[in-house]
């Protein structure tokens with residue numbers, strides 16, 4: 001795969017934007033719209049992102065954020081106004097643009113398993129790195145050296161491993177940590193749901209950086225444009241690779257232009 005400057009893999013897609021009956025832009029947040037920050041509560045979008053998204057939306061594109069963060073937290077942190085639709089907790093929660101909220105109810109088994117996962121980390125004094133989510137528990141290793149991060153992840157993997165045979169939970173590693181969670185919901189689920197609710201002729205793109213975005217890339221494969229946004233290339237199911245922030249900004253500008261907006 002080549003970078004944006006060397007290829008125009010998405011040019012035909014941008015051509016379709018002008019005439020598409022619907023335009024839908026699906027966006028991961030951390031690492032895609034916002035650079036990583038050691039303090040994850042201070043990860044804000046690149047300066048150009050908010051105004052560009054506002055103009056893209058004004059030209060008729062539906063913008064939807066799909067993240068591992070809880071949706072209300074992400075609404076506040078991202079500062080994108082008016083609040084767009086947000087899928088949070090990797091597809092487990094959905095906060096629609098009209099303010100309505102949906103999420104699944106956890107079974108007793110899931111609740112017990114996740115509570116034990118938290119206890120195991122607390123017994124090792126790891127609370128500051130723990131994030132309890134509606135459908136999972138994450139350990140964050142941002143800010144640690146590579147070797148320390150690997151050590152923490154390995155340790156937590158060993159602590160949680162027995163839970164996987166006892167409870168219907170699954171483990172997955174993301175950039176900056178490890179999460180134990182309820183299976184069946186992921187970013188691919190969010191994309192499939194949005195596709196099912198959309199016109200088949202809609203022009204849809206998904207931009208993401210993380211391993212959890214691969215589920216979304218696969219769900220959209222053949223039905224829309226998939227874009228890996230990441231400083232370094234890695235093997236991916238996405239069709240196009242953009243290096244943030246410059247190539248990301250250029251992509252958003254081209255989206256705006258293709259949908260009739262002035263640059």
Ligand SMILES: [Mg+2]
Nearest residue numbers: 028030031210
């Ligand atoms: Mg990300």
